[in-house]
Amino acid sequence: MNCPECQSTKIIKYGHTHYGKPRFRCTHCGRQFVENPSRGPINEATRIMIDKMLLERLAAAAIARITGVSERWLQIYVNQKYDEVPQQVEVRKKKFGKLTIQMDEMWSFVGAKSNKQWIWLAMDVETREIVGAYIGDRSKQSAQNLWYFLPEVYRQCAVCYTDFWEAYEMILPSMRHQAVGKETGKTSYIERFNNSMRQRIGRLVRKTLSFSKKLSNHIGAIWNFIHHYNATICT
Incomplete structure (x- = not known):
């Protein structure tokens, strides 16, 4: 041997x-x-198929059954993939001038519903790109981190529409911040994107057995979807 x-x-x-x-x-x-x-080595075609399935609302066990890979191998593959996902947006270059963004925060959890993880997002109204994202708690510091991770052009020029959550008022420039209700439609694009995420990412469904057990994978799955969304919306 x-x-x-x-x-x-x-x-x-x-x-x-x-x-x-x-x-x-x-x-x-x-x-x-x-x-x-x-079992032999997993070929490239199967890996590509798995990457596509990770962008749909499928549990890991379902992906393993469909592709024929072992759940253990799949978990190792997913862990490595999500560890390598960049946690910074990639957007088209914008000129300094009139820009408008919508910002919102969405509830999720890891392990148990008591371990809340809020997904903070910012979307360019004109291009529909996600231009900022942060996963953390619902505090002023998380709002600050979302603002910090926005590209500089948005921090200097953009008008920001948000809901009435007090953290926004403490962080965003008062002259360019407008807190509005849902009835105005001024945050409809980002709210629609939140719904898309819950439909496409199984771990974000409110009642699911596919919830995240590991924070790094939770963050990686969200960023993986955001990068895919931005790449698709720009084509």
């Missing part, structure tokens, strides 16, 4: 898998493996 990694013959028995198959370990490179594995 040869190691599939380094082809060494220095192999020892290393217990059994949870399926009961004998497991071996290479003493030269440390690779663990089984003889005649029933």
